[in-house]
Amino acid sequence: MSLIKEPLPGVVVDGDQAENLSLWIIHMTGAEGTLYEGEHFQLQFKFSPKYPFDSPEVTFIGPNIPVHPHVYSNGHICLSILTEDWSPALSVQTVCLSIVSMLSSCKEKKRPPDNSFYVKTCNKNPKKTKWWYHGKICVTSYLCIIDY
Amino acid sequence: MFECNICLDTAKDAVVSMCGHLFCWPCLHQWLETRPNRQLCPVCKAAIGKDKVIPLYGRGSSQQEDPRNKVPPRPAGHRTEPENTTGFPGFGFGEGGFHMSFGIGAFPFGFLTSTFTHPDQRTSQATRGVLHHEDEFISKIFLYVAISFILWLLIA
Numbered sequence: 001m002s003l004i005k006e007p008l009p010g011v012v013v014d015g016d017q018a019e020n021l022s023l024w025i026i027h028m029t030g031a032e033g034t035l036y037e038g039e040h041f042q043l044q045f046k047f048s049p050k051y052p053f054d055s056p057e058v059t060f061i062g063p064n065i066p067v068h069p070h071v072y073s074n075g076h077i078c079l080s081i082l083t084e085d086w087s088p089a090l091s092v093q094t095v096c097l098s099i100v101s102m103l104s105s106c107k108e109k110k111r112p113p114d115n116s117f118y119v120k121t122c123n124k125n126p127k128k129t130k131w132w133y134h135g136k137i138c139v140t141s142y143l144c145i146i147d148y
Numbered sequence: 149m150f151e152c153n154i155c156l157d158t159a160k161d162a163v164v165s166m167c168g169h170l171f172c173w174p175c176l177h178q179w180l181e182t183r184p185n186r187q188l189c190p191v192c193k194a195a196i197g198k199d200k201v202i203p204l205y206g207r208g209s210s211q212q213e214d215p216r217n218k219v220p221p222r223p224a225g226h227r228t229e230p231e232n233t234t235g236f237p238g239f240g241f242g243e244g245g246f247h248m249s250f251g252i253g254a255f256p257f258g259f260l261t262s263t264f265t266h267p268d269q270r271t272s273q274a275t276r277g278v279l280h281h282e283d284e285f286i287s288k289i290f291l292y293v294a295i296s297f298i299l300w301l302l303i304a
Contacts, residue, residue, distance in 0.1 A: 088175070088179050
């Protein structure tokens with residue numbers, strides 16, 4: 001709701017999803033002046049019944065998945081606030097802002113070094129992956145270990 | 149304005165953290181239970197805890213609301229009493245002395261049991277082995293040593 005009241009630049013909620021509150025699709029445009037300027041992405045938010053005490057499952061979907069060192073080609077995102085640093089005071093808006101900011105700070109478009117291995121072996125749910133973070137975002141993504 | 153930072157509704161049974169952030173007590177309690185060993189303020193990630201939040205009582209809130217089954221009541225406000233109790237420290241000291249003497253008395257028994265029960269366990273495991281008689285002989289020697297040691301302790 002606050003996303004409609006105070007929209008972020010380049011972030012739009014899919015209008016016709018009132019019937020399913022547990023699955024949201026967000027359309028996002030790369031910020032101006034960054035490597036992703038003019039690109040369109042779709043983010044999928046899946047909310048569990050425990051939301052907001054449990055983090056939503058956030059993945060990129062659709063034809064264009066950003067090429068970024070923390071985004072796997074299956075759409076999984078390595079971002080600490082989506083798992084262990086989640087807080088119930090975070091909203092769809094703040095998560096989108098974090099992801100736009102993560103994309104904007106990128107200096108070189110490339111996939112994570114362990115992309116092909118991870119995509120073959122990972123669980124469908126990115127929250128089941130045991131991510132290894134270094135600071136706010138994982139820089140050692142090749143250490144990402146699959147849980148379960 | 150006075151919205152809970154978790155459920156985004158007007159805060160019910162409001163509490164405020166030391167870092168100044170407002171929550172419903174049921175919401176905050178559920179969050180603290182979610183990660184009991186890593187209790188952080190949802191807004192600013194400052195350290196937070198049940199004892200470190202202050203309830204907010206508005207005007208006319210003297211009527212108690214229905215106690216919720218799942219959530220314990222809000223922590224009470226802290227009032228420091230001006231009086232200082234004097235009897236308590238002496239009582240605590242006496243209790244400590246009792247514990248110490250008990251520990252020393254129990255020590256030799258523990259030592260004996262741990263030392264002399266090991267050979268018996270070994271023989272029971274090795275009864276089918278080739279060294280059956282030898283083990284039995286050794287265990288008998290240990291038994292005699294143990295008995296003589298206990299006798300010596302009793303006499304001395």
